[in-house]
Amino acid sequence: EVQLVESGGGLVQPGESLRLSCAASGFIFSSSWMNWVRQAPGKGLEWVANINPGGSEKSYVDSVKGRFTVSRDNAKNLLYLQMNSLRVEDTAVYYCAGWFGESNCWGQGALVTVSS
Amino acid sequence: DVVMTQSPLSLPVNLGQPASISCSSSQSLVSRDGNTYLEWFQQRPGQSPRRLIYKVSHRDSGVPDKFSGSGSGTDFTLKISRVEAEDVGVYYCMQYTHWPHTFGGGTKVEIK
Numbered sequence: 001e002v003q004l005v006e007s008g009g010g011l012v013q014p015g016e017s018l019r020l021s022c023a024a025s026g027f028i029f030s031s032s033w034m035n036w037v038r039q040a041p042g043k044g045l046e047w048v049a050n051i052n053p054g055g056s057e058k059s060y061v062d063s064v065k066g067r068f069t070v071s072r073d074n075a076k077n078l079l080y081l082q083m084n085s086l087r088v089e090d091t092a093v094y095y096c097a098g099w100f101g102e103s104n105c106w107g108q109g110a111l112v113t114v115s116s
Numbered sequence: 117d118v119v120m121t122q123s124p125l126s127l128p129v130n131l132g133q134p135a136s137i138s139c140s141s142s143q144s145l146v147s148r149d150g151n152t153y154l155e156w157f158q159q160r161p162g163q164s165p166r167r168l169i170y171k172v173s174h175r176d177s178g179v180p181d182k183f184s185g186s187g188s189g190t191d192f193t194l195k196i197s198r199v200e201a202e203d204v205g206v207y208y209c210m211q212y213t214h215w216p217h218t219f220g221g222g223t224k225v226e227i228k
Contacts, residue, residue, distance in 0.1 A: 035217075037165075045157070045165065045208055047217040061216045095164060104155075104167040104176065 002026035002105045004096045009110030022079040022096030030074040032100035036081050038092035086114045118143050122220035128228040135196040137223045139209035144189050153213040156194045160205040
């Protein structure tokens, strides 16, 4: 069964850091483009970042450039999102999503709340 | 950035009736490789998004054939031939022809 499971969400204060992890199973992780997509409370979907299968190409939405870093460990089938200098407007459910072949899979999401 | 505009914002539909959602992009979504990377996602209440359609008109595995996608260039449509209670939720179009990937604002489908 194809599965993505996020972890690492929580409540932090503005300016603090948090690292999200996403554990993949049931598909060839090392051959898949992986993405982070977020959804602020009551709002729509916003693509945040992605990384190519080998980890050499990374892209980010402008609002997180310089603060967020996406990475992966293909040996452990893990995807990460390091989030630094968090802002109140980063509050959202963060989804890990994979595109592999002609298939697509999303995790259940991890809630990140940035508040003082 | 490519702006994806969906209409309508809200779509009340009677059970068993068809529904149609439009999505237009601010630039052509035809890629240099000739493909059009336009996808449709369904998000039921309290659930993660689920992809229904990729490359404009290809249904994902397990997606009922009541869902169909069409369009080209900058104008795209998702149709549900007969709406059932399980189809309630928000539907999003997304493009990844251009960086960054961008989503439409969503269309909320509800039962009248």
